[in-house]
Amino acid sequence: MPHYPKYQAVVDYILGKIKNNELASGDRIPSEKELAEIHGVSNITIRKAMAELVDTGVIYRIKGKGSFVSDGSVHKEEQRHRLVAFLFPGLALSGNAYMQYITNMQRYLLNHGYSLIIENTNADNAGELSVVKKLIEQNVKGFIFFCEDPEKSIPSFKILDEKKIPFVLIDRYTTMYPSNYVGSNNHDGAYTAVRHLLNQGHINIAYVANNIHLSSERERYEGYKDALASAGLTVNPDFLFTTKTSSQEQLLGYIKKGMITAIVTVNDKYAIEVMKYLNQAGVSIPDDVSLVGFDDADILKDAMINLTTVKQFFNEVGYNAAKLLDEIINHKHHDFNHIRLGIRLIVRESTKFIQ
Numbered sequence: 001m002p003h004y005p006k007y008q009a010v011v012d013y014i015l016g017k018i019k020n021n022e023l024a025s026g027d028r029i030p031s032e033k034e035l036a037e038i039h040g041v042s043n044i045t046i047r048k049a050m051a052e053l054v055d056t057g058v059i060y061r062i063k064g065k066g067s068f069v070s071d072g073s074v075h076k077e078e079q080r081h082r083l084v085a086f087l088f089p090g091l092a093l094s095g096n097a098y099m100q101y102i103t104n105m106q107r108y109l110l111n112h113g114y115s116l117i118i119e120n121t122n123a124d125n126a127g128e129l130s131v132v133k134k135l136i137e138q139n140v141k142g143f144i145f146f147c148e149d150p151e152k153s154i155p156s157f158k159i160l161d162e163k164k165i166p167f168v169l170i171d172r173y174t175t176m177y178p179s180n181y182v183g184s185n186n187h188d189g190a191y192t193a194v195r196h197l198l199n200q201g202h203i204n205i206a207y208v209a210n211n212i213h214l215s216s217e218r219e220r221y222e223g224y225k226d227a228l229a230s231a232g233l234t235v236n237p238d239f240l241f242t243t244k245t246s247s248q249e250q251l252l253g254y255i256k257k258g259m260i261t262a263i264v265t266v267n268d269k270y271a272i273e274v275m276k277y278l279n280q281a282g283v284s285i286p287d288d289v290s291l292v293g294f295d296d297a298d299i300l301k302d303a304m305i306n307l308t309t310v311k312q313f314f315n316e317v318g319y320n321a322a323k324l325l326d327e328i329i330n331h332k333h334h335d336f337n338h339i340r341l342g343i344r345l346i347v348r349e350s351t352k353f354i355q
Helices: 006-019 032-039 043-055 097-110 125-137 150-162 186-199 215-230 248-256 268-280 298-302 314-329
Strands: 059-062 066-069 082-088 114-120 142-145 167-170 180-184 205-209 240-242 262-265 290-295 308-311 338-341 344-346
Touching: 006 032, 006 043, 032 043, 043 059, 043 066, 082 097, 082 125, 097 114, 097 314, 114 125, 125 150, 142 150, 142 314, 150 167, 167 314, 180 186, 180 314, 186 205, 186 215, 186 262, 186 290, 186 308, 186 344, 205 215, 205 248, 205 268, 248 268, 262 268, 268 290, 268 298, 314 338
Parallel strands: 082 114, 082 142, 142 167, 167 180, 180 338, 205 240, 205 262, 262 290, 290 308
Antiparallel strands: 059 066, 308 344
16 A cells, blocks of 8 residues: 555645535635644644645744635645646757756646646647647646747737736747846856867957847857956957858868967857868867857757866756746746856866967
8 A cells, every 4th residue: 555645645635625615715724733733744744734735835834923825725736737838849959958848847836736738739830820729629727838939929929818827938038028037147158168278368259149139149149248348358240150141161260270279169069060160161160269159958968078167057947947937827926037047167178278
């Protein structure tokens, strides 16, 4: 027979009272002493049960007055069927970032009475809208989005707002539509990377981007520019290379002429591509040029040289996105929140001092 924890009996006792309408919203529940006497257990056991009920939003505490039934409290078994959806575009994120997001969303949500639905929209905005409508019909309580381009997802956001269903964006957002957001401190990450290179004597530092229109990339580029400005350096527009408009040959030409001595890339994926191309062209990293990435993705284990990079904590982004969504669902936030989590520069072997 499976073990039935004593504290769980207390939890189920309170939930049963609520389900049977013996306790209504705002009612004071019995004191810890009273519950201990009813169940013949210690105060420690009662406190553990109360902590779980508070964490799941069933009750709330008022210091000096006791514990009370929350507005809209439901039976625990019903809470377990509350649904939250995570929609992502099937992009090839660096390494296992998606799994870190998902695992830690689930870590929070499962402990707070939710199940997570995961949907790959394949970067199809019309398909995304169709998925959102389908999930609304399934009574999904909230959404977390990783959008290919949040601006193109505005139709999805609008229909959710019309239905008063909360949503949170991760990694990137759009200034064209107000939203809740959780991501890394992209600006400070790039700023720290460039300051590291400046401290090594580099002043001719290139930046390799993909789509500067996206908020995450734009913030990193602003960090790059601000770091150069902090050293009294002017940004050279010729040193911005985008994968859509600039050729690797141009970058190589600047390096061979000694006009660029260091490169900051928007993420590790592009850092690896630059590394491979330069290696094939006979350019040595870091002897000929220093290179810095962004993410600290697990793809770096296969890199030909250990890459200096800015670490994103994808696990914390996922966890905090789920936490923020839960708080919005439970009406703990009324304004839009933008949460930026810390980053860390990890110095390895792809950068070096120059004279």
